[in-house]
Amino acid sequence: MPVSSEKGYDHQKIESKWRKVWEKSKLFQGQYLQEQELDEVNSENQRPRSEDRDLPFSHENKCYILPQLPYPSGSGLHMGHSEGYVACDMYARYKRMTGKKVLQAIGWDAFGLPAENYAIKTNVHPRINTDNAIANFREQIKSLGISVDWDREVGSHNPDYYKWTQWFFLLMYKRGLAYRKEQSVNWCSSCKTVLANEQVVDRKCERCDTQVIQKNMEQWYLKITKYADRLSKDLDKVDWPEESIIRQRDWIGRSEGAEIKFSIKGTSKSIKIFGTRADTIFGATFIVLSPENPLVKEITSAKQQKEVDAYINQSSKKTELERIRQDKDKTGVFTGAYAVNPVNNREIPVWTADYVLMSYGTGAVMGVPSHDKRDFDFAGKFNIPIIHVVARSDLLPRSFLMGADDITDEDLKKIGVKISARTKDGDRKIEIPEKSLQKYEKLITEKLIPGYWNEYVGAETVFIFKHKDGSVQRIELTPETEKKIDTLASKFAGENFNNGCVWKWLADNDWYKNVIVHEEYGILINSGEFSGLGSIEGRKKIIEKLESEGKAEFTVKYKLRDWSVSRQRFWGAPIPMVYDSKGDLHPVDEKDLPVILPDDVDFKPTGQSPLTYSEKFQDGVEKKYGKGWHREVDTLDTFMCSSWYYYRYLDPRNDKEFASPEVLKRWMPVDFYIGGPEHVTGHLLYSRFFTKVLYDAGYIDFDEPFLFHRHQGMILGADNKKMSKRWGNVINPIDVVKEYGGDTARMYLMFMGPLTADKPWNTNGVVGVRKFIARLYKLALGNIGKTKAQSPVNLKVLLNKTIKAVSSDCENLKFNTSVAKFMEFVNEWEKSPKGLSLEDLEIFLKILAPFAPYITEELFQKVKEARVDSNADVKNRSSAVNEKVSNGSLKGKDHFISIHVQSWPEYDQALVKDETVDIAVQVNGKLRVVLRDHRVGSLQEEIEKEAKEQVKKHLDGKTPKKVIYIKDRLINIVV
């Protein structure tokens, strides 16, 4: 099986050779050192480039490429990550060759729960495990030929890194953005720590899958909510996948609405509700307070006291899960109080129910069952009236004809009334155009059977009662008249009117039910002076009116909550705060950073922070600050470490600043960021928050860190399931690299499909790429021996087309189709007995270089040596390097001309233009014939004549009605 032993192409030998050379010659390094002027080496010597592509540095010319900070887990880099790193690297290599100043770096998100949990299990210090994992990751990254600048490598668990994580915390603290408060938090009883909302997935701990419970605790928070508005709006500034922008916006959950005051009958108290649908206020038939709302206790009547207390008590005991289980089954208790609707003075009952959350809005809502699903369910359960106040703008006044046997369909048709449906009993549902309303009322008045009533629903709901004596009563439905209508209706319908409430009666009619929920773009009905207005306009007018009366104000609310950042764990950056003897908080002085994480800690979880028990940690605190002083013992959420790492890459050894103003200006913001979609509502949000805080504090002059962002898809197992130990379908890139080579692994990862799609791994597919590279190697070696002066025209043309296609694919991250293009070229080349000229071979190697860095370097050096026109110096240097590599004497300062610092080939415009084309001939849009090898730019007459000749039998002797000619592509003859 070992393909590596197949004749000719030995990837292990080739790849390990070039890895060594690149590393020793610091091909992709040194930039940082130069920037810091720590190295006197002449940059020409250090980073030799071909021709004059080494453009001076400018902001337009820089390209900061950022692969997502990996979490170095014990099981190593997996295929899913690899795809992101490979894609970044291909882009970086491509950009570098087009003359951009590229910065690509790597680091380690080294703190965190899994390492600590593993440490607990094995009783080995997390630092040891983590450093081992990092060493492993480093090897994996290197084996995939990722061209990062290793001088910039950082690890978040190193004091010179977390010093600045702590600095960021202090910056937040000084700016009033870090604070402590007690509130209900997500608690994982297995990890024994608090979790951020973002770390709770499906109500479970994202790390260990334990059900998360709610617990009241005092915790550190960052006031990210202060930035909610900007975080939401500034998403306009970035080029991210649209769906991710939407997802982050939804997470922030900005919604515009109003706070509206409802006074409480018989008291001077009032309830402030928050709602986005003030337009539906005429439909409010109850108020709901969250059980946690303190107002509940104040307003509850003596009679309801016991019941309400019991309910509050019961709901406080409910876990989050129990509340969810009752999703469909609403619970609640009447408080005995009534609120007064400020728009129509309607008195409506005040309830308390746990479907209203205290943590959002004001902890109180107005219940509008006609236009809100939850209110509808609640009203249904507790028999609360339902008033329809928004109608779809396209629906005419409607009615339902009963007791109207004397009215024929003809009668209705005559006055323009449309029958939209019939019930089983033959009753008719009708639509009444506005202009027919009067005629319709007349018809009803005349022909309705005495003892029946009819109601129609339009801008207002109108009831027409025909008494047994033939007299007619017309009543519009308003809060004032509804009682009267109820009375009449029960008199008329008797037992049939068993709801005893006209609103309920209306809602039970099914066409009414269908429009009961949200209808944003509807027309207000049954809404007094606002009837007839559009929903959005009506909403504005209603709020404005209430505002003028001091009863409402426009408000914006967010779903986003403040970020909980303290963790009762060991393996994280200590929070740089100290408590004095009274328990008051003081920040650690910046010059005393970092607060070192001690190594002498028993990290077994007890629910108390392990640092509580470290003597070393508190050592010297009392001496420095005073008796009774002690350090904060919680550590920071690891997401704080990863919220700013891209700044540290720019200046990783700076011990005065997190990064110098000069390098920040030079490199930021990030031009190209690839990472997983799982970070949209976590890391990406936090990083944007950090950046905005830095901006406000004057450290930077931009307020979005990642201008361009794309997600790599997930690599699934061969069985189409998520790669996981559980399914035994995990593929380790290191195995693939060993067996098939880094070039093959890279190219296959791209070849599998579009970058952003989820794709199953197929080891059989790898073979195809491997064959391609082996074939290329064999072909190229044969070709070099031949040293052709000129490539055959067809190859020359195809080569130029390939350059064009690959260039555009690289710009657009469509690496999958590039790989296909390379294969097509090699297929064609293989068929050509004459082979390629060395010059063209070199060009082909160059465009393949970002994809397959090893094999192209190997072949490029061979071509260089063989090229008759290459200068002796280059040739000598190349051979010298090769020799030094083989005898192991290569030193850092040695250099060679690498393919990876060559300039990207340009294609010849003239050559990519086809001289002949195939023209498709369609008859009635159906393909019939293809005219091969036609001259480019043929006129219609010419083509039409030939086409008609060729498809004669399909024309059936008919004369064409129409001929569509698309130049150089297609002709369609319509008969």
Added chain:
RNA sequence: GCCGAGGUGGCGGAAUGGCAGACGCGCGGGUCUCAAAAACCCGUCUUUAGCAAUAAGGGUGAGGGUUCGACUCCCUCCCUCGGCACCA
């Protein structure tokens, strides 16, 4: 329930209004070989007719629409995946 992405051969996928299935895998046949592997060559959406070259028809989740022409644009529905989930 709501929001988002997607549905194309046996499989991964290509084609963003103009020749559907590029490229690769798999499969079938062949060359080489004592044999096998490797390598290379030919074929491979499907139905019907034909010994065959070939010819005619159908086909991109389903149905409708726009267009000379639709995998591609519009509407309705179905299915899969991801996210959110009492956020008023």
